[in-house]
Amino acid sequence: MRICRFPRVSLSDLIVRSAPNRGTATVQKIISEILPQLSPDDSHANDMTFTKGARDLLIQCSMEFLRMLSSESNEISEKESKKTIAVEHVEAALKDLGFGDYVEGIRSVVGEWKQVQTKRVNRGERMKNFGGVQATEEELAAMQAQLFGEAKTKMEGEPDSAV
DSSP: OOOOOOOOOOHHHHHHHHHHHHHHHHHHHHHHHHHHHHOSSGGGGGGOOOOHHHHHHHHHHHHHHHHHHHHHHHHHHHHTTOSSOOHHHHHHHHHHTTOGGGHHHHHHHHHHHHHHHHHHHHHHHHHHTGGGSOOOHHHHHHHHHHHHHHHHHHHHHSOOOOO
16 A cells, blocks of 8 residues: 655645735735825826736735734734634734734724624525515525516506506
C-alpha cells in the first residue's frame, strides 16, 4: 500500500493562495468606484486610470495589510482564549498596528452592516409568518399562483375601459 504525503499547509497559506483572485477583483472594484471621486474637478474624472504595475502594487499592499490585520486580530483573540475573531479584536489590532484613527470608521460600517442584517432577518421572518401562518416555500408558491389566477380572472372579466 502506498501512502501519499501532502505537504503541511497552514490555513493562512490556503487563504493567501486562494485569495489573490478574489482580492484582485475586490481591489479592482474599489479602484473603479473610488477613482472617479478622487478627481478635484469633474472634467478629468473619466480620464484617470491606474497602470497595471500600480494596480498590482496596490493589490499586493492591500492583501499584505489584510494578512497583517488578520494575524494580529487572531493573536488578540487567542490571548483571550476565544475561537472567534470579533469586531473588538479587529479594533484592537488596528490600534496595535498604528491604525487607531480608522476604528471610528469601522464602527460606523459595522453599525450599518448590523442594520442591514436585521432588516434581512425581519424580512425573512415576515415571509415565514406570511398571513400569520408559517408556510413552506411550496405553500407560498401555491398561494402566489392562486393570487395570480384571481388577478387574471379579474382582469379578463372587466370590460375594456380604454378609449
